[in-house]
Amino acid sequence: MTTELRGKSAIVGTGHAGFGEAHGLTAYDVMAQSALAALGDAGLKLSDVDGLFCTMMEDSMPALMAAEYLGIQPRFIDGTMSGGSSFVNYLTSATMALDAGLCDVALIVYGSNQRTASGRLVTASRPPAYEAPYNPRYPISAYAMAAARHMHEYGTTREQLADVAVAARAWAQHNPEAFERGPLTRADVLGARMVGDPLTVRDCCLVTDGGGAIVLVRANRARDFPKEPVYVLGSAAESSHRQISQMKDFTVTAACASGTRAFAAAGVTPADIQAVELYDAFTINTILFLEDLGFCAKGEGGAFVEGGRIAPGGVLPVNTNGGGLSCVHPGMYGIFTVIEAARQIRGDAPGIQLKDIDLALAHGNGGVLSSQVTAILGSQNTL
Amino acid sequence: MQDANGPDQLFQRALAEGEILLPKCDDCGAFHFFPRVLCPHCHGAAISWKQAGGKGRVHTTTVVRRKPERGGDYNVCVVELDEGVRMMSRVEGIAPGEVAIDMPVTAFVGEAEGVPAVLFKPSEG
DSSP, X not given: OXXXXXXSEEEEEEEEEEEEOOTTOOHHHHHHHHHHHHHHHHXXXXXXXXXXXXXXXXXXXXXXXXXXXXTOOOSEEEOOOBTBTHHHHHHHHHHHHXXXXXXXXXEEEEEEOHHHHTSSOOOOOOOOTTTGGGOOOTTHHHHHHXXXXXXXXXXXXXXXXXXXXXXXXXXXXXXXXXXOOSOOOHHHHHHSOEEETTEXXXXXXXXXXXXXXXXXXXXXXXXXXXXXXXXXXXEEEEEXXXXXXXXXXXXOOTHXXXXXXXXXXXXXXXXXXXXXXXOOSBHHHHHHHHHXXXXXXXXXXXXXXXXXXXXXXSSSOBOTTOHHHHTOOSSOOHHXXXXXXXHHHHTOOSSOOOSSOOEEEEEEEETTTTEEEEEEEEOGGGO | OTTOOSHHHHHHHHHHTXXXXXXXXXXXXXXXXXXXXXXXXXXXXXXXXXXXXXXXXXXXXXXXXXXXXXXXXXEEEEEEETTSOEEEEOBOSSOGGGOOTTOEEEEEEEEEXXXXXXXXXXXXX
16 A cells, blocks of 8 residues: 555444354354444445455455355445455455455455364465375474574573463453463463474464454545544565475564655654554564564564563553453464554454554464565544 | 476475485576476576485574374474475484474485475484
8 A cells, every 4th residue: 555545545444253162053154144243333334335355264255255155236345365464464455455446335244153164274275285194283383483483593482472372361361352361471471382493382373263344435434433443554475485494594584664655655664553463373473573663673583472471461552352362273373463453543442442543563474484465553633 | 207297296306216406497496396387587588307315404493392192293394405495394213393493404205295205314424
């Protein structure tokens, strides 16, 4: 997105469904419940939706499946599949489509029943031919190798990784919507079952069910809806690889580029951001993205997160809902970074509501650190 | 190489014969991996095949933890060959947790999941 699109669209509804375990429901059931929740939040009906932005893990034509299930006939669809970042990426295409008059009500929606259906990540992706024979465990082996390289180059420690999980849990403990709310200490994380060195099971995101949805309209009518609008000030993407063995530098992600362009479009800097919602599939993600988005220098992410500095009461509020590590992670978490950022700005966050939030950042990650998408959201005051 | 036409087939056929061939761009001279019909560096389409030197270093590594009754823990790593290309593989001959970043390794053709595959062992000396 360029500066010409700054503030052209606004989020007027958010919703979710099926957090934790959605017994007896299909992924599309959860998707539809999420859509209804977001439209209800916006005071709109499904029949108002004429732009649909959706992808699911199970199918190769999920936007068509979703439109059919919902009983709508959208005039604009985007089903671009970049993994968990897809839903942050749709903020760009939805804003473009709205601005161009290609649709009037854009619905971004996702649903998953992976926990109750299989207990593990569901995917329609083919195994990469030059990696699969070595039996990496996807996606954890990829992130474990990124963490190992970060530790090697910068001296990042397992304790610092653990502190990311501890901070996420501390936020989640205040969020009644979060799946894991029990106490979690650094020792708990370090002592948990090792699944892919250097990551224990507590360095890994949850496997839950859940869905989310977001309704966007053109900014010029954003104040006609019940909830305070949240404006899309900037969004930008960059894709660097698909297979982890093709990642050029295991310690630097394409978030450097997506972040730089999103900040430029929004006309703000990292120092202006009051709430940071990052796709924390694994504890190393949070460290990488804080560095790459410019909240600290490369290699200093470990020290940046240490000892509660991103926990409640710390120096920077990060993943204020508990993140994918403790709140919800139904396979593709990206949409929940946008929902939490929007709710912090609206003032109706489910857990700790930060005071007077005008600017928040949502960052989506897709594949194996492959696709990076950054969005900056703002209140009416930031226009 | 009879019947082998595409880059993937050429690589796999050589591997089945115990050889590790790497694609090299005729235009810019850079190697690449995985095999494809163009050079991902300069986008030239004239590709030749060269015998890999077989020497490299572990770029990064992990241990996949697995229950003993299912075969136990094993190594997964990414090796950077002296030719400048990286590939996923595993280092055999030492405990999976002993595989270390920057460790010099030597390639050999072994088997993974029942198919011929490039594997590595620690370099001697």
